[in-house]
Amino acid sequence: VPLHLGFTVRDLPLVCTTPEYFEQRGLTCTKGHIPHSIRQVVVGAKAANLLGVEPGDTLHSDPAAGFGLSGAPTQTLEVVGVLHATHGPDDRAIFAGVQTAWLLHGDLHGHRDPLELRHQQSEMILAEREGGMILSGALVPDQNSKAASAVHLHGDPGELPISAILLWPASDKQRTLLQTEIESQGTVAILRPTSVVQDLLHYTLRLKALIDRLVWFLGVGMLALFGLVIALSWQMRASEWITLRRIGTPPGTVAQLLLIEVGLIAGAAVALAALGTWVAIRWLPDLMHTI
Secondary structure (H helix, E strand, O other), X not given: OEEEEEEEEOOEEEEEEOHHHHHHHOOOEEEEXXXXXXXXXXXXXXXXXXXXXXXXXXXXXXOOOOOOOOOOOXXXXXXXXXXXXXXXXXXXXXXXXXXXXXXXXXXXXXXXXXXXXXXXXXXXXXXXXXXXXXXXXXXXXXXXXXXXXXXXXXOOHHHOOOOEEOOOOOOHHHHHHHHHHHHHHOOOOOOOHHHHHXXXXXXXXXXXXXXXXXXXXXXXXXXXXXXXXXXXXXXXXXXXXXXXXXXXXXXXXXXXXXXXXXXXXXXXXXHHHHHHHHHHHHHHHHHHHHO
16 A cells, blocks of 8 residues: 655645555545545544534645745645544544645646636747647646646656555565565665564663663752751851750750751742743643754
């Protein structure tokens, strides 16, 4: 099953594939149908709720190259279906055919009706011959042609881009043979999602264990430092404690003063830690997303 990734619609991923993807993933429509023509899309359950769309509505693809003049123009996409919720990544995606990806990539285009050009942009017609017209090279190809049959390719279809191919081997033997054959070519890489996720979880858990140990070491060090500060403060103010006893201060007052001082320091530390945690939770995700 081919996949073309990289385009977005309102910051949601646009997955361009073939109908076999929905069969293999067990995806069915709660409304409408899966795409069977160019510029048609089906929306995941969560994406449909976020965008507030239903079959019959239209969406616009996000610009592929910012606001530059060199990128392919955005396209109007027709929503033809909404998928059942699967509680997985498919719920937040928008799906279209691979031809739609090639259109967004700028590989496919259409041609405007010559009769329409004659009335609207006659300067683009250099000459008319029996059975046809000679058009200017300055005429921009019509990528927003509504008719799917009017969109076509000039070039080799085998050179059209795809991002990946999903494979479902029938047995472990076929999987091993396929992996060996593909890796021997050295031009593409074959990956097993379960192995990739397991490796990622393995490294994540190791990193978590390392961070936990560092936190314990830092905690012990901070407690030792706090105790050292209190001990030094007690020694530096020893003359004050002696004076308080000589002037008749009740027993236990010195200890109370020390506990109050420690409590104020600990309370200020907890307040600063809570403030730092709130700032990290509130602003750090946005900052990481921006970076």
